[in-house]
Amino acid sequence: MLFFFFFFPLLYHIYLIRLIILMSQKRIILEVRPFLEDSIKDAFTSGIPNCVKLADLGCASGPNALSAISEIIHTIHGMSRGMNCKSPEFQVFLNDLPGNDFNNIFSLLPDFYEKLTKEDGTLGNCFITGVPGSFYSRIFPSRSLDFVHSSCSVHWLSQAPAGLEKNKGHIYIANGSPPTVIQAYTNQFQRDFSLFLGLRSEEIKPGGRMVITTIGRSMEDPSGGECCDLLELLAKSLSDMLAEGLIEEADLNSLNFAFYFPSEGEVRALVQEEGSFNLDKLVTFEASWDPFDESDKYRGAQNVANYMRSIAEPTLTSHFGGIIIGNLFGRYADHLAKHLLMEEGKYFFMVISLTNK
Amino acid sequence: MLFFFFFFPLLYHIYLIRLIILMSQKRIILEVRPFLEDSIKDAFTSGIPNCVKLADLGCASGPNALSAISEIIHTIHGMSRGMNCKSPEFQVFLNDLPGNDFNNIFSLLPDFYEKLTKEDGTLGNCFITGVPGSFYSRIFPSRSLDFVHSSCSVHWLSQAPAGLEKNKGHIYIANGSPPTVIQAYTNQFQRDFSLFLGLRSEEIKPGGRMVITTIGRSMEDPSGGECCDLLELLAKSLSDMLAEGLIEEADLNSLNFAFYFPSEGEVRALVQEEGSFNLDKLVTFEASWDPFDESDKYRGAQNVANYMRSIAEPTLTSHFGGIIIGNLFGRYADHLAKHLLMEEGKYFFMVISLTNK
Numbered sequence: 183m184l185f186f187f188f189f190f191p192l193l194y195h196i197y198l199i200r201l202i203i204l205m206s207q208k209r210i211i212l213e214v215r216p217f218l219e220d221s222i223k224d225a226f227t228s229g230i231p232n233c234v235k236l237a238d239l240g241c242a243s244g245p246n247a248l249s250a251i252s253e254i255i256h257t258i259h260g261m262s263r264g265m266n267c268k269s270p271e272f273q274v275f276l277n278d279l280p281g282n283d284f285n286n287i288f289s290l291l292p293d294f295y296e297k298l299t300k301e302d303g304t305l306g307n308c309f310i311t312g313v314p315g316s317f318y319s320r321i322f323p324s325r326s327l328d329f330v331h332s333s334c335s336v337h338w339l340s341q342a343p344a345g346l347e348k349n350k351g352h353i354y355i356a357n358g359s360p361p362t363v364i365q366a367y368t369n370q371f372q373r374d375f376s377l378f379l380g381l382r383s384e385e386i387k388p389g390g391r392m393v394i395t396t397i398g399r400s401m402e403d404p405s406g407g408e409c410c411d412l413l414e415l416l417a418k419s420l421s422d423m424l425a426e427g428l429i430e431e432a433d434l435n436s437l438n439f440a441f442y443f444p445s446e447g448e449v450r451a452l453v454q455e456e457g458s459f460n461l462d463k464l465v466t467f468e469a470s471w472d473p474f475d476e477s478d479k480y481r482g483a484q485n486v487a488n489y490m491r492s493i494a495e496p497t498l499t500s501h502f503g504g505i506i507i508g509n510l511f512g513r514y515a516d517h518l519a520k521h522l523l524m525e526e527g528k529y530f531f532m533v534i535s536l537t538n539k
Numbered sequence: 540m541l542f543f544f545f546f547f548p549l550l551y552h553i554y555l556i557r558l559i560i561l562m563s564q565k566r567i568i569l570e571v572r573p574f575l576e577d578s579i580k581d582a583f584t585s586g587i588p589n590c591v592k593l594a595d596l597g598c599a600s601g602p603n604a605l606s607a608i609s610e611i612i613h614t615i616h617g618m619s620r621g622m623n624c625k626s627p628e629f630q631v632f633l634n635d636l637p638g639n640d641f642n643n644i645f646s647l648l649p650d651f652y653e654k655l656t657k658e659d660g661t662l663g664n665c666f667i668t669g670v671p672g673s674f675y676s677r678i679f680p681s682r683s684l685d686f687v688h689s690s691c692s693v694h695w696l697s698q699a700p701a702g703l704e705k706n707k708g709h710i711y712i713a714n715g716s717p718p719t720v721i722q723a724y725t726n727q728f729q730r731d732f733s734l735f736l737g738l739r740s741e742e743i744k745p746g747g748r749m750v751i752t753t754i755g756r757s758m759e760d761p762s763g764g765e766c767c768d769l770l771e772l773l774a775k776s777l778s779d780m781l782a783e784g785l786i787e788e789a790d791l792n793s794l795n796f797a798f799y800f801p802s803e804g805e806v807r808a809l810v811q812e813e814g815s816f817n818l819d820k821l822v823t824f825e826a827s828w829d830p831f832d833e834s835d836k837y838r839g840a841q842n843v844a845n846y847m848r849s850i851a852e853p854t855l856t857s858h859f860g861g862i863i864i865g866n867l868f869g870r871y872a873d874h875l876a877k878h879l880l881m882e883e884g885k886y887f888f889m890v891i892s893l894t895n896k
Contacts, residue, residue, distance in 0.1 A: 233680040271680045275668065280645045288637045288671040307677050311632065312669040314645040320664050323590040323628045 207246040210333060213467050214395050214533050215253060218331070221535040222257045224462070225329055225391035230262050233271040235327045237385075239317045240335025241276040243283035248294050250331050251276070251310075255298070259305050269306035277321055280314040287312065316340065318377055322385040330385075330392040336378060337397045339440040343370035346438045351421055354413040354439050355405050364404050371442035375449075376456045379536075383458030386538040392459070398532040399443045400466070408530045409443045412471065415521060416490065419513040428509065429502055437501050439494070446532060459536035471518075471527035483519035486527065487511050564603040567690060570824050571752050571890050572610060575688070578892040579614045581819070582686055582748035587619050590628040592685045594742075596674045597692025598633040600640035605651050607688050608633070608667075612655070616662050626663035634678055637671040644669065673697065675734055679742040687742075687749040693735060694754045696797040700727035703795045708778055711770040711796050712762050721761050728799035732806075733813045736893075740815030743895040749816070755889040756800045757823070765887045766800045769828065772878060773847065776870040785866065786859055794858050796851070803889060816893035828875075828884035840876035843884065844868050 226234075236254055241247045251274050262269050276287060291310055298305055315321040317332075318340040343366040349359055355367050382392060399407030420437075423429045444452075446464060453461045472482035473489070491511045498507060521527060583591075593611055598604045608631050619626050633644060648667055655662055672678040674689075675697040700723040706716055712724050739749060756764030777794075780786045801809075803821060810818045829839035830846070848868045855864060878884060 233683070273680050273683075280648055283642060284645060284669060285640060285642045288641060288669070291637055291671055307680070309670070309672075309677075309679055312641060312645070312671075313666070314648055314669075315666075320666070322666055323630050323664070326590070326630075 207244070207249070207333075209469060209473060210395060210531065211246065211249050211253070213469065213531070214333070214393075217463070217465055217533050217535070218250070218253060218393055219257050221391055221393045221463070222254060222329065223261065224535075225537075226258060226261055230258060230265070230267065230270050231328060233273055234258055234329065235273045235275070237275040237277060237313070237322065237327050237330045239277045239330060239332040240338070241278050241282075241287070243278070243286045245290075247276065247287045248290060248310075250333060252294075252298070254329065254331060255305070255308060256302075259302065263304070269304055271306045272308040274308065274310045275313045275322065275327075276310060277313040277315065277317060279316060282314065284312040284314065317381070318374060320381055320384065324384055325387050327386045328390050330382060330390070331394075332392070333395040334397060336375065336394055337441050337443055339370050339442055340374050340377075341370075342438040342440040343367055347435075349438055350435045351417060352414065353417045353420070353434075353437050354441060355407070355410055356414045356417065357405055357410070359405060367442055368404060368448075371444060371448070372452060374442075375444070375452050379453065379456045379458050383538055388538055390538045391462075392536045392538070393533065394536070395531060395533045396449075397443050398449070398466070398530050399445050400468075400530045402445050402447055404445075407443045407445075408528050409441070411521065412486075412490070412527065413439065413441075415517040416494065416510075416514055418517055419510055422513055423506065423510060429506060433502055437497075439497065443530075444532075449532060449534060453534075453536065457539075459538055462535045462537055464532060464534045466530065466532050468528045468530055471529060472522075479522040480515075480519045483515045483522055486518050486522075487515035490514070564601070564606070564691075566826060566830060567752060567888065568603065568606050568610070570826070570888070571690070571750075574820070574822055574890050574892070575607070575610060575750055576614050578748055578750050578820070579611060579686065580618065581892075582894075583615060583618055587615060587622070587624065587627050588685060590630055591615055592630050592632070592683060594632040594634060594670070594679065594684050594687045596634045596687065596689035597695070598635050598639075598644070600635070600643045602647075604633065604644045605647060605667075607690060609651075609655070611686065611688060612662070612665060613659075616659065620661070626661055628663045629665040631665065631667045632670045632679065632684075633667065634670040634672065634674060636673060639671065641669040641671065674738070675731060677738055677741065681741055682744050684743045685747050687739060687747070688751075689749070690752040691754060693732065693751055694798050694800055696727050696799055697731050697734075698727075699795040699797040700724055704792075706795060707792045708774060709771065710774045710777070710791075710794050711798060712764070712767055713771045713774065714762055714767070716762060724799050725761060725805075728801060728805075729809060731799075732801070732809050736810065736813045736815050740895050745895055747895045748819075749893045749895070750890065751893070752888060752890045753806075754800050755806070755823070755887050756802050757825075757887045759802050759804055761802075764800045764802075765885050766798070768878065769843075769847070769884065770796060770798075772874040773851070773867075773871055775874050776867055779870055780863065780867060786863060790859055794854075796854065800887075801889075806889060806891060810891075810893065814896075816895055819892045819894055821889060821891045823887065823889050825885045825887055828886060829879075836879040837872075837876045840872045840879055843875050843879075844872035847871070 236251060238251055255272050259269050298308060313321055345366040346363055349363040352359055355364055386392060397409060420434050424431055424434050446466060450461060453459055471486045474485055476482040495507060595608055612629050616626050655665060670678055702723040703720055706720040709716055712721055743749060754766060777786060777791050781788055781791050803823060807818060810816055828843045831842055833839040852864060
């Protein structure tokens with residue numbers, strides 16, 4: 183395999199990025215697994231419907247698109263066996279934006295179904311469907327879902343907020359961002375997350391459950407979050423390119439990512455204020471920016487840069503054109519390495535379990 | 540536009556083929572429309588559920604993938620207005636094989652939703668999902684669907700039948716085919732269509748309706764169907780290429796298309812024998828092979844060849860390799876022209892409406 187990649191370095195690069203994405207998501211799935219299992223057991227302790235309707239929001243299209251769903255199905259099936267009941271049927275709705283590569287997920291399904299049946303022949307029929315659409319709009323019929331899962335998706339805002347003209351040289355909330363910028367981001371998240379809760383409340387059956395994993399921040403101050411550094415180092419790399427005349431100032435100033443990384447306090451307050459759901463449980467955990475936790479910080483920085491590239495490249499390409507990307511992420515890896523040599527880089531994750539009232 | 544195509548003849552060819560497919564499907568939709576409307580009215584005359592669950596089986600991915608669904612939604616919405624009821628919600632399941640280009644259908648959805656709302660602001664929420672899978676297996680939960688539609692799909696068998704070794708020089712049932720070949724095709728269709736009915740009966744609610752349009756044959760003799768000629772002319776073109784040493788004899792002899800075009804009698808008997816559905820209504824109609832009905836038979840033949848190419852190319856390419864395709868369909872157009880100069884070429888269609896017992 184290594185011999186093969188020696189002659190095809192681009193294929194090696196693609197392989198490496200896929201591996202990094204796989205690892206990044208895999209460790210979140212492993213970390214969240216006990217919490218998810220508990221929530222499922224709570225949700226179906228009083229009975230399992232004949233057909234369990236599950237949704238995964240922001241499923242993406244990579245090799246992990248079916249991992250969480252597989253976990254959920256196996257847990258519910260295990261419960262039905264424990265209750266000496268026939269395994270229910272499962273109707274699964276995989277959701278992402280219409281531009282997501284659903285063809286790729288669908289090509290994985292024949293193997294997925296075969297694996298499910300091989301692992302356990304008593305498992306009920308499982309029907310997987312694709313639902314293209316933004317979860318900031320209605321995407322399912324009223325009161326039709328039993329259990330909703332979403333991992334690393336609700337920190338994507340419906341759009342970058344308006345009123346960020348003063349966020350010059352930054353691409354997200356940074357230490358130097360004026361209060362109006364912080365307020366604009368905070369307001370956008372409040373609107374979006376409340377909308378998200380309200381819409382899901384219409385779609386989930388009364389008493390139905392939702393488990394959300396999101397990237398957040400450990401401190402209450404929005405300009406001090408763990409991801410601010412990560413994005414500010416990317417902004418720095420862009421500023422270097424601006425200084426060398428490789429990009430336009432107006433282009434850098436008008437770029438603001440449509441992310442928000444909330445604090446625990448914000449999430450708790452918004453759930454209560456919106457009022458549709460009870461927050462049953464909230465846990466937090468940290469994970470290194472580098473999914474391989476390399477001791478060599480230069481290699482670690484390269485992993486983080488590759489991962490961030492997989493997330494940010496579409497936005498950056500449509501903003502600056504594709505020609506700057508290689509150069510930009512080379513610089514970004516350098517900045518990341520300097521940072522990682524001085525201090526650890528960590529994501530802060532929050533997992534919440536909600537019950538529809 | 541014509542000026543543009545003068546410089547890009549390949550694009551013109553693609554455009555033409557898309558137009559031919561569009562026209563071929565459009566005229567079927569127009570022909571079936573009154574029948575479909577009547578069946579919908581019958582199905583929902585005693586009441587419309589809060590959320591109507593519709594499925595389209597074998598939806599493909601072209602510009603007509605959403606046409607039948609749009610018709611069905613508008614008819615049911617019109618009924619709800621006539622009953623002075625609030626418009627129901629619609630959950631739509633578009634099904635085809637996992638290799639179908641669902642991404643293309645999903646890219647049409649934002650415009651489709653916008654058009655639905657523009658045409659009628661009182662229309663209830665509509666949620667469209669993709670369901671990859673063969674309709675010769677279970678693809679939906681038990682008793683979950685209100686109305687199922689399928690156009691030009693159930694004449695595709697689950698596979699070409701076994702036992703066709705003696706069908707040398709032919710690619711489907713032909714005048715010279717031995718009785719064992721005819722029997723093998725007939726048996727395969729009987730097994731597949733009965734299986735299809737049994738599976739759908741498990742998935743459709745009791746009293747729910749299914750409308751199927753299929754290509755069939757007007758006579759009872761299976762070797763005399765309208766499509767036998769169409770496929771036999773393709774077999775002739777392949778035989779010409781064999782005579783010139785352009786393809787291998789073994790390859791031609793082992794090619795048999797997985798189609799079957801049933802007679803009215805066969806369909807009626809199978810529905811009754813399988814027993815899950817009542818056959819409410821069956822109508823038939825004819826349509827010219829050439830969707831444009833050109834008076835110039837050479838141009839007509841080219842249209843038919845282009846249309847057949849869009850259907851048969853994947854099978855032929857995987858069997859003979861792509862290199863023969865252009866040559867083959869050139870010869871096919873010649874054979875078709877000779878045929879059309881002597882007699883009309885017609886498809887025979889059957890539309891049936893079934894109620895789940």
